[in-house]
Amino acid sequence: MNKGLLFVVSGPSGCGKGTVLAEILKDDRIFYSVSATTRSPRPGEADGVNYHFLTKERFEELIGQDGMLEYAEYCGNYYGTPRKPVEDMLSAGKHVILEIEVQGAMKIMEKCPEAVFIFILPPSLKELRRRLNKRGTETEDVIEKRLGEAAGEIKNACKYDYTLINGELSAAVDDLKAIIRAEELNVKNYPNYIDEVLENA
Amino acid sequence: MNKGLLFVVSGPSGCGKGTVLAEILKDDRIFYSVSATTRSPRPGEADGVNYHFLTKERFEELIGQDGMLEYAEYCGNYYGTPRKPVEDMLSAGKHVILEIEVQGAMKIMEKCPEAVFIFILPPSLKELRRRLNKRGTETEDVIEKRLGEAAGEIKNACKYDYTLINGELSAAVDDLKAIIRAEELNVKNYPNYIDEVLENA
Numbered sequence: 284m285n286k287g288l289l290f291v292v293s294g295p296s297g298c299g300k301g302t303v304l305a306e307i308l309k310d311d312r313i314f315y316s317v318s319a320t321t322r323s324p325r326p327g328e329a330d331g332v333n334y335h336f337l338t339k340e341r342f343e344e345l346i347g348q349d350g351m352l353e354y355a356e357y358c359g360n361y362y363g364t365p366r367k368p369v370e371d372m373l374s375a376g377k378h379v380i381l382e383i384e385v386q387g388a389m390k391i392m393e394k395c396p397e398a399v400f401i402f403i404l405p406p407s408l409k410e411l412r413r414r415l416n417k418r419g420t421e422t423e424d425v426i427e428k429r430l431g432e433a434a435g436e437i438k439n440a441c442k443y444d445y446t447l448i449n450g451e452l453s454a455a456v457d458d459l460k461a462i463i464r465a466e467e468l469n470v471k472n473y474p475n476y477i478d479e480v481l482e483n484a
Numbered sequence: 485m486n487k488g489l490l491f492v493v494s495g496p497s498g499c500g501k502g503t504v505l506a507e508i509l510k511d512d513r514i515f516y517s518v519s520a521t522t523r524s525p526r527p528g529e530a531d532g533v534n535y536h537f538l539t540k541e542r543f544e545e546l547i548g549q550d551g552m553l554e555y556a557e558y559c560g561n562y563y564g565t566p567r568k569p570v571e572d573m574l575s576a577g578k579h580v581i582l583e584i585e586v587q588g589a590m591k592i593m594e595k596c597p598e599a600v601f602i603f604i605l606p607p608s609l610k611e612l613r614r615r616l617n618k619r620g621t622e623t624e625d626v627i628e629k630r631l632g633e634a635a636g637e638i639k640n641a642c643k644y645d646y647t648l649i650n651g652e653l654s655a656a657v658d659d660l661k662a663i664i665r666a667e668e669l670n671v672k673n674y675p676n677y678i679d680e681v682l683e684n685a
Contacts, residue, residue, distance in 0.1 A: 441675055
C-alpha cells in the first residue's frame with residue numbers, strides 16, 4: 284500500500300478556495316483534514332464537520348504530546364491541525380488536503396517538507412475587491428482591510444510549490460487535479476513504480 | 485512574454501512514446517525538437533522532419549560553437565540536438581519536447597537543469613515483451629536483447645522527475661498533459677504570475 288500525499292492549500296478570503304476544494308473532495312481518494320479549536324461551536328456548526336471542538340485542557344494535552352501539526356492562539360482560543368487523523372489517512376493511502384492560512388502553512392513546511400504547497404490566487408486584486416463587494420456582507424472599511432491582508436498573503440505565494448488562479452471555477456478545478464496527478468507521477472513520491480515494472484518480467 | 489518550458493522524454497523501445505507524443509503535439513503551443521545527424525537519409529525520410537541531415541563538417545562546426553545541447557557518435561555517425569531551434573522556440577513562449585535516450589537526457593540534465601525529465605514506462609517487462617513480439621519484425625534473439633536494454637534504461641528512470649506508465653493510451657496522454665500543466669503552475673517556472681495579480685489592484 285502506497286502512502287497518500289499531503290496537500291496544503293492556502294489563499295486569501297474571497298479567492299474561492301472553498302468552492303474549488305468542494306469539487307476536488309468529490310474524489311473519495313481525497314480526505315479533507317478538519318481543524319481543531321477550543322472556541323465554542325456557533326449555531327449550525329457540528330463537531331467533526333466544521334471543527335473538532337476540544338476543551339482547552341485536551342488541546343494543550345495534544346500540544347504536549349506533539350499531537351498538533353501546527354497550532355496558533357487567536358482571540359484567546361486555540362486553532363490547530365491534529366496530527367493523528369492526517370497520518371492515519373496518509374497511511375491508508377488517501378491524499379489529505381489541509382486548508383490553512385499562510386502562517387500555519389509555513390509551520391507545516393518545517394514539519395512536513397515533503398508536503399505539496401498550493402496557493403490559490405484571485406485573477407487580480409481588482410477582481411478580489413469586486414467579489415468581496417458582491418458578497419455585500421461587509422462595509423467598505425472591512426473590504427479595504429481584507430484587501431490589504433490579501434495582498435500581504437499573496438506576497439507569500441512564492442514560498443509555495445504551485446500557484447493557480449481561480450478565474451473560472453472549472454479551469455481552477457482542472458488545474459488542481461493536474462497538480463495532484465503530476466505529484467502522483469513524481470518520482471520522488473512513488474519511486475517504487477519503477478521497480479514494479481522491472482519485477483513483472 | 486513568458487519563456488516556454490523544456491520537456492525531455494525518454495522510454496524504452498516498445499513503450500509507445502511516439503504514439504503518446506503524437507497526441508500531445510496536436511497542441512500547437514508545443515514544439516517537437518528534431519534531432520540532427522550526419523548519417524544519410526533513408527528512403528522516405530525528409531530533412532527537417534525525421535532529422536536535420538547535416539554534413540560531418542557542419543556538425544563538427546556546431547559542436548565547436550557549443551551549438552549542440554548534446555550529441556553522441558554511433559556507428560561512425562553523429563546524432564545530436566541542435567541548440568538554436570530549441571532556444572528560439574522557448575523564447576517564443578512555446579514548450580519544447582525532446583525525445584531522447586537516457587545517455588542524451590543525462591547530458592541535457594547537466595546543461596539544462598531547469599528542464600523537466602519524463603520517463604515513459606511500459607506497464608511491465610512482460611507487457612513490453614508481448615508488444616515487441618506483436619510487431620513481428622524482430623527475431624526472438626533481438627527481442628531478448630531489446631528487453632535487456634529496456635531493463636537497463638528503466639533502471640535510470642529514478643533520475644527523471646516523472647514516470648508515467650503507458651498502459652492505456654488515453655490515460656498516458658492525460659498524464660503527460662497533467663505534468664505539463666502542473667509545470668506551468670509551478671512557482672519556480674513562472675513566479676511572475678504572483679506579481680501580475682498584485683499589480684492589477
